[in-house]
Amino acid sequence: MMVTNAAFTLLAEGTVTTPRGFQAAGLHAGIKRKKKDVGLLVSAVPAAAAGVFTLNAVRAACVTQNEQQLQALPYLQAIIVNSGNANACTGAKGDADAKEMQQHTAAKLGLPAHAVAIASTGVIGVQMPMEALKAGIEQAAAGLSELGGDEFAEAMLTTDTFTKQVAVQLTIDGQTVTIGGAAKGSGMIHPNMATMLAFVTTDAKVEPSALQSLLSRTTDQTYNRITVDGDTSTNDMVLVMANGLAQNQSLDETHPDWFAFVEAFRYVSEKLAKDIARDGEGATKLVQVAVNGAVSELVATQIAKKVVGSSLVKTAVFGADANWGRILAAIGYAGVPFDPARVDIWLGEVQVAAQGMGLNFDEAAAKAHLLGDTVQITIDLNMGDAASTAYGCDLTYDYVRINASYRT
Template sequence: MNTQLSIQPPFEVAEDPKITSPLGFTAAGVHCGIKRKRKDLGIIICSVPAAAAAVYTTNAFQAPPLKVTQESIGVEGKLRAFVVNSGNANACTGQRGLQDAYQTREETASLLGIPAHQVGVVSTGVIGEYLPMEKMLSGLKQVTKVASADGDSSFAEAILTTDTCTKKAEAQCEIDGKTVKIAGVAKGSGMIEPNMATMLGFVTTDAVIDPNQLQSLLWQTTDETFNMITVDGDCSTNDMVVVMASGLAGNQPLNPQHPEWPKFRAAFGYVCRELAKQIARDGEGATRLIEVKVEGAPTLEVARKIAKAVVGSSLVKTAVFGADANWGRILCAAGYGEPMLFPDTVDVYLGPIAVVKGGVPVVYEEEAASEVLRQEKVEIRLHLNQGEHAATAWGCDLTYEYVKINASYRT
């Protein structure tokens, strides 16, 4: 009798992800004039009050839109619409910035005929400049009119800043005999550093789930996904991930006691993880995605700290860019990531190639190791042999182009 567990995930992945796939959602993106030419104002609208949850940047200079959104969700845990502009962060803008964020919320609510607290707002772009409110308000009239089920691509484009591509993911699973869909879009390219970074994530689902359960799930999933990516070590003022659940799938309310909760959690985790990986791969100037897996750790916290230290090391990132199999930089980062680490048990692999065993080098073919580092996805694995816990972090290489982009970001 074969007792081997199936390796198939308990969900299906969409080939053409759309933020509007879950029942009840429409979206749009338009150009309102914040940027010279590209789309810069987007909206997601739900036909019913959706259970809502969000996580926010830990930066002390939290931008005014985030404060307004926290206030909105705090009223009843429900949202009907979410507005995002790109090209201007409305950060470090004081009382005027806060008033502009409130005005954006109020105008959107008026145009849609819904309570103001059912609207969330967020901005991304250059810090320290005031929003051009005449352009914003004109754009809001336009974007609320054209929102549709086919507006997913225009919304995904409207939220971008230095990104080179849109970022999308979608999964579905069967819950109580009903098809439940989860979809997401994100932006992020630079200033990507846990916890939360210059990234925005928007997730929609038609699952029936209480706002408190949704918030708890988002916190847990963020720790495993969005908080495990880094590009340049900078933590932004504006980052946020928001989830809206319409409840239109008609399943029984989801919670950890629901027999099919693991399915939903797995599908939700997939969407967030894929968005996080796409953000890491699209780091400013990046040519490679770096995935660092830490296994055999004494605690989950230790595994996460070491994985993030290695993937965030500028020396590791530049070594990957140069395809230099300099494993000493990996051990160095692991050591400052967790100073209590026992070096004598650590193994390091570049892809399938062992380069360190028990904390000391082993004989390997240099060119083969360099070839691993030339791949679009570079896998680095550390086995600590000190426990049963594991964690994975994602980042990208550090290139000349990154310096060029950020040396002239405003010009």
């Protein structure tokens, strides 16, 4: 274990099954050629649940179904996920397949259908191979394990190069509370949300309304501040299950430990979001853009997103070119008022511009920072006290290679 904050402890090998009462499985069912493509996550008891979903007007069947279900009854006990097929833009047949995916999972677990959420990711516009999927669901239900978190995280991957997992622990009401998470995402990533799936589990007892409010706020501060390529997916979602097995007093905004829980929950979400940005298709670097001195957090966020999403900035980072002019230009088309003559810019510890003009900076030091695997761009607008940070990656030749032949 490693203590990362006074409020919580980061677990070295934590997964979504680290919190009490969660089991998972992941396996290859034949939706993809070789790799795992069906994952199942189950709580031993019904759990308070919350979700956030893509803002794309074109939405996969799983998104619409889950959103309607959680609005009607904010509790879940299982999540079934497949990769390799998005079941998006598949018409009435796709809607029926989504229902069958839910119902088949529920039947194999002995649960009511409304206790099961579904998630899909992969190629758009292709009908789901239901026989393979149903067989995979049956195998997953039979293979559930408290040690199945790694396999579950692997089963949701598409073009990702590594699994994204995290778990933390903290003390609430004298009880040890654990929060775990797993996510996928590599391409088609852009605020708001991304072609990403994220699942967070906790054994804390949390009021459903407080959980939904917390997830919505945290999403705005984490998942909605990442970008890889400017495309927003049809299947994005984040789902949370809180099963209460830690036996703490129910958490909401009035609980004395609420803010400690919020801080730990945000850390989990931020870690998953940053891992998604770092694993952008073809990416070699995580790019962090911090905007300080803004008149509001909204302005700072809009500028940070615009800079981290700029293709010219991303290619300059890939080439280790300290081209600060591209950063200032991106600020200029962010659509918010600012004074260019007040802007200061740093690459790592190297200040490259002051009051909107270039400095005679150390090119070698700036280049050395840009050659690292994490690039920090800091912008000070010198207009207020608000700040925000957005996350992305560089844009490389491999991004084009991967996406030019995605279906093949």
